[in-house]
Amino acid sequence: xxxxxLRVRGLTKKYPGVTALDQVDFDLxxxxxxxxxxxxxAGKSTLISIVSGAQRPDGGTIEAGGRxxxxxxxxxxxxxxISAVFQEFSLMPTMTVAENLVMGSEPGRFGFVDRRRIxxxxxxxxxxxxxxxxxxxxxxxxxxxxxxxxxxxxxxRPELSVLILDEPTASLTDExxxxxxxxxxxxxxxxxGIIYITHRMxxxxxxxxxxTVLRDGRLVTTVPGDTPDEQLINLMTGRVVEDLYxxxxxxxxxxxxxxxxxxxxxxxxxxxxxxxxxxxxxxxAGLMGSGKSAxxxxxxxxxxxxxxxxxxxxxxxxxxxxxxxxxxxxxxxxSDRKQEGLFLERxxxxxxxxxxxxxxxxxxxxxxxxxxxxxxxGDMLRRMQLSPxxxxxxxASYSGGNQQxxxxxxxxxxxxxxxxxxxxxxxxxxGARVTIYERIVALARAGSAVLVVSSELPEILHLCHRxxxxxxxxxxxxxxxxxxxxxxxxxxMMHWGEPAAKDIA
Amino acid sequence: MTASSPAVARPRNxxxxxxxxxxxxxxxxxxxVLVALVVFxxxxxxxxxxxxxxxxxxxxxxxxxxxxxxxIVLLTGGFDLSIGAVTALVSVSTAMAMVAQAESSSPxxxxxxxxxxxxxxxxxxxxxxxxxxxxxxxxxxxxTLATASAFSGLALMLTSGVPVAGLPVEFSDWxxxxxxxxxxxxxxxxxxxxxxxxxxxxLTRPGRHIYSVGSSPKAARLSGISxxxxxxxxxxxxxxxxxxxSVLLTxxxxxxxxxxxxxxxxxxxxxxxxxxxxxxxxSGRVIDAVLGAVFIGIVANGMNLAQINSYYQMIVxxxxxxxxxxxxxxxxxxxxxxxxxxx
Numbered sequence: 087x088x089x090x091x092l093r094v095r096g097l098t099k100k101y102p103g104v105t106a107l108d109q110v111d112f113d114l115x116x117x118x119x120x121x122x123x124x125x126x127x128a129g130k131s132t133l134i135s136i137v138s139g140a141q142r143p144d145g146g147t148i149e150a151g152g153r154x155x156x157x158x159x160x161x162x163x164x165x166x167x168i169s170a171v172f173q174e175f176s177l178m179p180t181m182t183v184a185e186n187l188v189m190g191s192e193p194g195r196f197g198f199v200d201r202r203r204i205x206x207x208x209x210x211x212x213x214x215x216x217x218x219x220x221x222x223x224x225x226x227x228x229x230x231x232x233x234x235x236x237x238x239x240x241x242x243r244p245e246l247s248v249l250i251l252d253e254p255t256a257s258l259t260d261e262x263x264x265x266x267x268x269x270x271x272x273x274x275x276x277x278x279g280i281i282y283i284t285h286r287m288x289x290x291x292x293x294x295x296x297x298t299v300l301r302d303g304r305l306v307t308t309v310p311g312d313t314p315d316e317q318l319i320n321l322m323t324g325r326v327v328e329d330l331y332x333x334x335x336x337x338x339x340x341x342x343x344x345x346x347x348x349x350x351x352x353x354x355x356x357x358x359x360x361x362x363x364x365x366x367x368x369x370x371a372g373l374m375g376s377g378k379s380a381x382x383x384x385x386x387x388x389x390x391x392x393x394x395x396x397x398x399x400x401x402x403x404x405x406x407x408x409x410x411x412x413x414x415x416x417x418x419x420x421s422d423r424k425q426e427g428l429f430l431e432r433x434x435x436x437x438x439x440x441x442x443x444x445x446x447x448x449x450x451x452x453x454x455x456x457x458x459x460x461x462x463x464g465d466m467l468r469r470m471q472l473s474p475x476x477x478x479x480x481x482a483s484y485s486g487g488n489q490q491x492x493x494x495x496x497x498x499x500x501x502x503x504x505x506x507x508x509x510x511x512x513x514x515x516x517g518a519r520v521t522i523y524e525r526i527v528a529l530a531r532a533g534s535a536v537l538v539v540s541s542e543l544p545e546i547l548h549l550c551h552r553x554x555x556x557x558x559x560x561x562x563x564x565x566x567x568x569x570x571x572x573x574x575x576x577x578x579m580m581h582w583g584e585p586a587a588k589d590i591a
Numbered sequence: 592m593t594a595s596s597p598a599v600a601r602p603r604n605x606x607x608x609x610x611x612x613x614x615x616x617x618x619x620x621x622x623x624v625l626v627a628l629v630v631f632x633x634x635x636x637x638x639x640x641x642x643x644x645x646x647x648x649x650x651x652x653x654x655x656x657x658x659x660x661x662x663i664v665l666l667t668g669g670f671d672l673s674i675g676a677v678t679a680l681v682s683v684s685t686a687m688a689m690v691a692q693a694e695s696s697s698p699x700x701x702x703x704x705x706x707x708x709x710x711x712x713x714x715x716x717x718x719x720x721x722x723x724x725x726x727x728x729x730x731x732x733x734x735t736l737a738t739a740s741a742f743s744g745l746a747l748m749l750t751s752g753v754p755v756a757g758l759p760v761e762f763s764d765w766x767x768x769x770x771x772x773x774x775x776x777x778x779x780x781x782x783x784x785x786x787x788x789x790x791x792x793x794l795t796r797p798g799r800h801i802y803s804v805g806s807s808p809k810a811a812r813l814s815g816i817s818x819x820x821x822x823x824x825x826x827x828x829x830x831x832x833x834x835x836x837s838v839l840l841t842x843x844x845x846x847x848x849x850x851x852x853x854x855x856x857x858x859x860x861x862x863x864x865x866x867x868x869x870x871x872x873x874s875g876r877v878i879d880a881v882l883g884a885v886f887i888g889i890v891a892n893g894m895n896l897a898q899i900n901s902y903y904q905m906i907v908x909x910x911x912x913x914x915x916x917x918x919x920x921x922x923x924x925x926x927x928x929x930x931x932x933x934x
Contacts, residue, residue: 386813388813408812408813408814408815409815409816409817412815413815418813420810420813425807425809425810426807426809426810426813427810427813428807428810429802429803429806429807429810429811429873430806430807431806431869431873431874431923432802432803432806432873432874436799436802436803437810440799440803440811440814440816441814441815443796443799444796449796452795452796453794453795454793454794454795454796454799456793456794480926483926
């Protein structure tokens with residue numbers, strides 16, 4: 087047993103009507119990766135925002151390095167060697183990588199900023215992590231993954247003793263995630279204590295020394311990192327893992343959507359041919375940037391098509407606009423819900439009903455019927471088990487899982503024949519996943535064609551009748567039945583030799 | 592569970608909590624209007640008389656109408672800096688068409704022809720803006736700055752800078768000085784325009800599309816909304832509303848003026864923002880825009896009656912504008928806290 091670098095006792099945080107954290111105890115040892123695990127709203131974010139000094143607790147004590155401390159702000163926490171990398175980045179987009187890395191402690195000379203030294207310091211810092219990013223690049227020209235790397239490099243400082251990572255791989259390609267894991271392991275080797283939030287079981291298996299499970303703001307238990315997945319999910323939800331994926335219905339045979347030799351203008355998809363059939367759930371598997379998402383987007387008119395055809399319900403809709411594709415009964419659920427899905431400051435109702443306003447009972451002739459619209463949206467949110475199912479709250483005020491359920495509800499409201507779902511459970515906790523999986527299977531049972539584009543292997547394995555594997559823009563395999571297993575999918579994902587670096591645009 | 596600053600997250604007591612909720616719900620403007628009314632009423636006995644209120648509202652109705660036009664464009668996440676130049680060009684072309692037509696036909700026909708020409712010119716200007724912004728992808732700020740210069744130049748060129756006089760007296764009688772049920776025609780028309788816009792925005796699909804394109808153009812596109820058609824509607828409507836305001840103003844001053852409305856771009860944006868319309872697009876109600884414009888009118892009128900120097904008035908308007916932006920930001924932060932159940 088090593089001395090904890092951080093010891094939290096009886097931590098409590100109350101908001102009127104909600105107790106976000108209730109008497110939580112938590113220890114972090116030197117040189118361990120300690121995963122915080124729980125559904126959205128379980129209290130993970132509140133815990134790390136208190137530990138990183140961003141919020142003040144209402145009760146409880148925090149000890150760092152054996153002394154009781156008062157974390158009066160982020161700067162105070164940082165002075166104690168506690169740094170956090172949140173999902174929302176804190177970089178200045180219009181400044182260079184180097185300037186961001188030294189921000190707050192710029193080396194100076196005669197009162198002027200010493201540009202050359204800044205660049206050298208940044209270079210050293212980036213090299214130390216093996217990040218191939220030029221220090222002179224503006225942050226706004228970096229991909230999300232690269233920004234993440236800069237953010238992490240920024241959090242690492244010589245006196246670092248506690249590093250907090252909040253879902254750090256959410257926007258990384260697998261190759262980049264691999265590099266992040268190596269980094270985390272190295273930090274652990276140096277004796278840094280790491281608090282790591284993730285929803286992904288694979289990362290827990292890979293990194294965790296211990297896992298602390300939170301539910302409804304309360305500590306459930308702290309268990310060793312090699313605790314089986316089933317047991318962890320059970321602890322988190324009070325549910326058994328077999329219940330996660332519903333039984334699949336018998337698929338139909340009628341082809342609803344067919345792509346032949348599809349090639350996009352930017353080369354993200356090359357010569358891809360695939361079919362979706364009524365009553366069937368088809369999976370697109372592949373690494374990030376393999377073309378699995380671009381292929382779905384091309385069918386919906388969101389990627390410029392260079393050659394090949396997309397036929398929907400017997401109609402040639404190659405390169406048609408989203409509005410035209412929707413008219414033929416296709417709907418697309420985007421993976422980036424904040425950018426492409428939600429109208430954040432508007433009531434969630436407007437996001438849900440917008441594409442279908444023309445339909446009865448929400449319109450009579452040219453006029454909308456606000457009462458009916460509210461009822462339709464409210465019904466759908468209740469069916470999707472949102473909490474609270476209040477259609478008039480701004481979309482931005484809902485948690486990620488609820489937002490995703492709202493967007494899926496919007497797709498369901500269309501009563502379409504074909505559903506293109508791009509990462510339907512990205513950033514969603516297990517509770518919301520169960521609802522989403524149930525709805526997806528119900529769609530297939532009702533005779534719709536469903537496409538699930540997913541980076542989550544379990545979804546591909548348990549939710550799909552048929553799977554196309556993408557690698558470097560091409561389809562490398564079509565799998566059915568017993569062939570849909572982890573080994574086959576991974577082998578075809580890597581089909582084209584080593585992954586290229588072109589994902590980092 | 593989003594992190595927010597402790598000051599926002601922890602209400603001190605019930606009163607603070609209630610005040611915060613009220614503020615999120617209705618904004619800061621009703622309070623400001625009330626304060627302004629009380630202050631000016633105590634400073635001048637003439638302020639709260641029926642005549643003064645009527646004349647203040649009438650003078651203010653032109654700005655209200657122009658603000659409605661600016662408001663639609665702001666909702667889409669854009670700007671219309673050409674609103675003043677459109678006002679000038681409409682004034683000049685309405686007047687010239689009217690004068691020309693009056694030589695050969697009855698005053699009624701001349702007035703109708705003049706108004707029709709003015710409306711077409713206003714909507715045409717909006718169309719030019721829309722085409723630049725929606726199909727050539729020019730930033731709305733730059734596009735309308737460019738057209739502001741061009742439309743102004745055109746108005747000056749048409750008149751050589753000389754006001755167009757000799758309008759039929761009936762024009763001014765009907766639209767400038769006439770009252771219906773004791774209320775001036777411009778007030779009626781401003782009210783009708785506001786009501787019409789409310790119907791468009793809250794009860795029709797194109798209205799909803801305006802909000803959604805302003806809130807997130809990408810998400811709107813994925814919902815099958817045509818950004819092009821939506822922007823076209825917004826800018827043409829803005830041009831049309833500018834034209835209505837311009838025709839009424841022209842009737843009031845009885846000449847076509849190429850210098851009309853020079854201060855409108857900033858005044859209308861200020862009015863909308865004070866009312867709580869977001870400059871980021873996607874949020875704001877008709878009533879916000881109207882109240883914002885009326886508030887500016889009340890302040891101007893009150894300060895006039897209190898014989899406050901007009902230079903000070905400009906300073907006050909500027910201060911109120913800046914404060915309104917701060918209040919707006921506080922309001923959106925509080926809104927998140929309120930919905931998260933923290934206040």
